[in-house]
Amino acid sequence: MTLPLDQGTAAASEPIYVSSPMLPSMDEYRQHLRDIWASKQLTNGGQKSLMLEDSLKSYLGVQNLALLSNGTIALMVACRALKLTGEFITTPFTFIATVHALAWCGLKPVFVDIDPVTMTIDPKQIEAAVTPRTSAIVGVHVYGNRCDVDEIDAIAKRNNLKVIYDAAHAFGTRYRGRSIADYGDMSTYSFHATKLFHTSEGGAVATRHNDLDAAARSLRNFGIASEESIPGTGINAKMSELQCAMGLAVLPLVDEEQAQRLRIFQRYNEAFKDIPGITTPPLGDLGEDSFQYYCLRVKPVAGTPSRDALYHRLKAGNVFPRRYFWPLCSDTEQYKDLESAEPARLPNAHAAAREVLCLPIYGTLTQAELSRIITGLRDACGVAS
Numbered sequence: 371m372t373l374p375l376d377q378g379t380a381a382a383s384e385p386i387y388v389s390s391p392m393l394p395s396m397d398e399y400r401q402h403l404r405d406i407w408a409s410k411q412l413t414n415g416g417q418k419s420l421m422l423e424d425s426l427k428s429y430l431g432v433q434n435l436a437l438l439s440n441g442t443i444a445l446m447v448a449c450r451a452l453k454l455t456g457e458f459i460t461t462p463f464t465f466i467a468t469v470h471a472l473a474w475c476g477l478k479p480v481f482v483d484i485d486p487v488t489m490t491i492d493p494k495q496i497e498a499a500v501t502p503r504t505s506a507i508v509g510v511h512v513y514g515n516r517c518d519v520d521e522i523d524a525i526a527k528r529n530n531l532k533v534i535y536d537a538a539h540a541f542g543t544r545y546r547g548r549s550i551a552d553y554g555d556m557s558t559y560s561f562h563a564t565k566l567f568h569t570s571e572g573g574a575v576a577t578r579h580n581d582l583d584a585a586a587r588s589l590r591n592f593g594i595a596s597e598e599s600i601p602g603t604g605i606n607a608k609m610s611e612l613q614c615a616m617g618l619a620v621l622p623l624v625d626e627e628q629a630q631r632l633r634i635f636q637r638y639n640e641a642f643k644d645i646p647g648i649t650t651p652p653l654g655d656l657g658e659d660s661f662q663y664y665c666l667r668v669k670p671v672a673g674t675p676s677r678d679a680l681y682h683r684l685k686a687g688n689v690f691p692r693r694y695f696w697p698l699c700s701d702t703e704q705y706k707d708l709e710s711a712e713p714a715r716l717p718n719a720h721a722a723a724r725e726v727l728c729l730p731i732y733g734t735l736t737q738a739e740l741s742r743i744i745t746g747l748r749d750a751c752g753v754a755s
């Protein structure tokens with residue numbers, strides 16, 4: 371397997387962004403559209419959504435999966451299905467949607483620090499943050515690094531708490547031969563265009579528990595159980611047939627995309643391993659890891675450039691890395707005044723937010739573009755290429 375051949379040279383003026391969505395062939399997509407036109411069913415659990423749910427269940431190896439309109443709504447639906455109230459314990463080192471979704475449902479976030487290496491919620495910090503009002507732990511498999519699911523699930527059991535894992539970065543992540551969504555009570559996915567597998571906009575909840583799956587299915591359709599019975603306060607969280615068609619056309623491309631990303635990951639790790647002040651990410655196994663992001667940590671030593679200096683240097687060369695996840699959720703207007711948001715309590719999260727730099731990683735990145743990114747970063751670090 372090789373990287374795509376270059377179409378001419380990658381001029382320095384061409385911008386390179388951190389992600390680029392997988393696009394199926396138009397013919398493939400059109401085939402699905404023809405079926406939808408023939409069925410005259412555009413949403414509400416049509417043929418394409420049934421097919422996509424089945425395909426994703428078998429691809430991910432999960433017992434139940436309900437498609438939803440996006441990953442934020444998936445967290446809100448999980449929150450309602452689990453009947454959470456009061457407080458939830460979570461990580462500040464995540465995309466803001468994780469915290470907003472549960473806050474939108476009226477819950478109060480309680481932040482605890484992250485593990486300095488995996489950057490996922492540190493289980494050792496969780497129990498001290500439990501109060502009589504705590505109803506859940508919300509972990510995030512950030513960059514596809516899995517949370518310490520064994521410890522977290524054990525803590526939840528001891529303290530009678532529910533567990534949601536935000537698996538937006540963990541499509542296809544497996545642990546001990548099982549889907550990562552087999553842990554906790556419910557796992558949520560985002561199928562946004564920037565995520566590895568996507569439906570343009572979309573999401574899902576997966577769970578081992580049939581009753582929670584049934585609750586999610588009812589909640590996504592206004593809480594309607596039957597023509598005569600509307601027992602729940604539901605919402606409209608359905609995925610349309612057009613989005614499902616995109617998912618069905620994209621899913622067969624995921625394995626090849628991950629194989630390409632693995633090669634880019636290896637190339638980056640090799641190119642940056644000798645640069646002082648830079649730590650490369652651990653390389654996962656194909657079929658176990660998601661390869662959603664490639665994230666360096668930049669910790670200046672003896673005059674080497676800071677993360678922000680590298681970020682601006684790359685941008686000046688029209689390469690757009692991202693500082694995911696800076697600022698921390700605990701530093702935003704809405705949450706910064708919470709007691710648990712105090713920076714002194716969250717040293718590892720602050721270090722991560724200061725040091726992370728996510729580089730472009732997607733299957734259609736050309737050799738010339740890769741060379742531009744690698745040379746740009748090595749030059750910015752003052753290391754010969």
Ligand SMILES: *Cc1c(COP(=O)(O)O)cnc(C)c1O
Pocket residue numbers: 440441442443464465467468510536538539559560561562572573
């Ligand atoms: C993308 C993302 C979400 C939100 O998903 P949407 O589909 O964009 O609503 C939630 N959590 C994390 C960690 C994400 O990266």
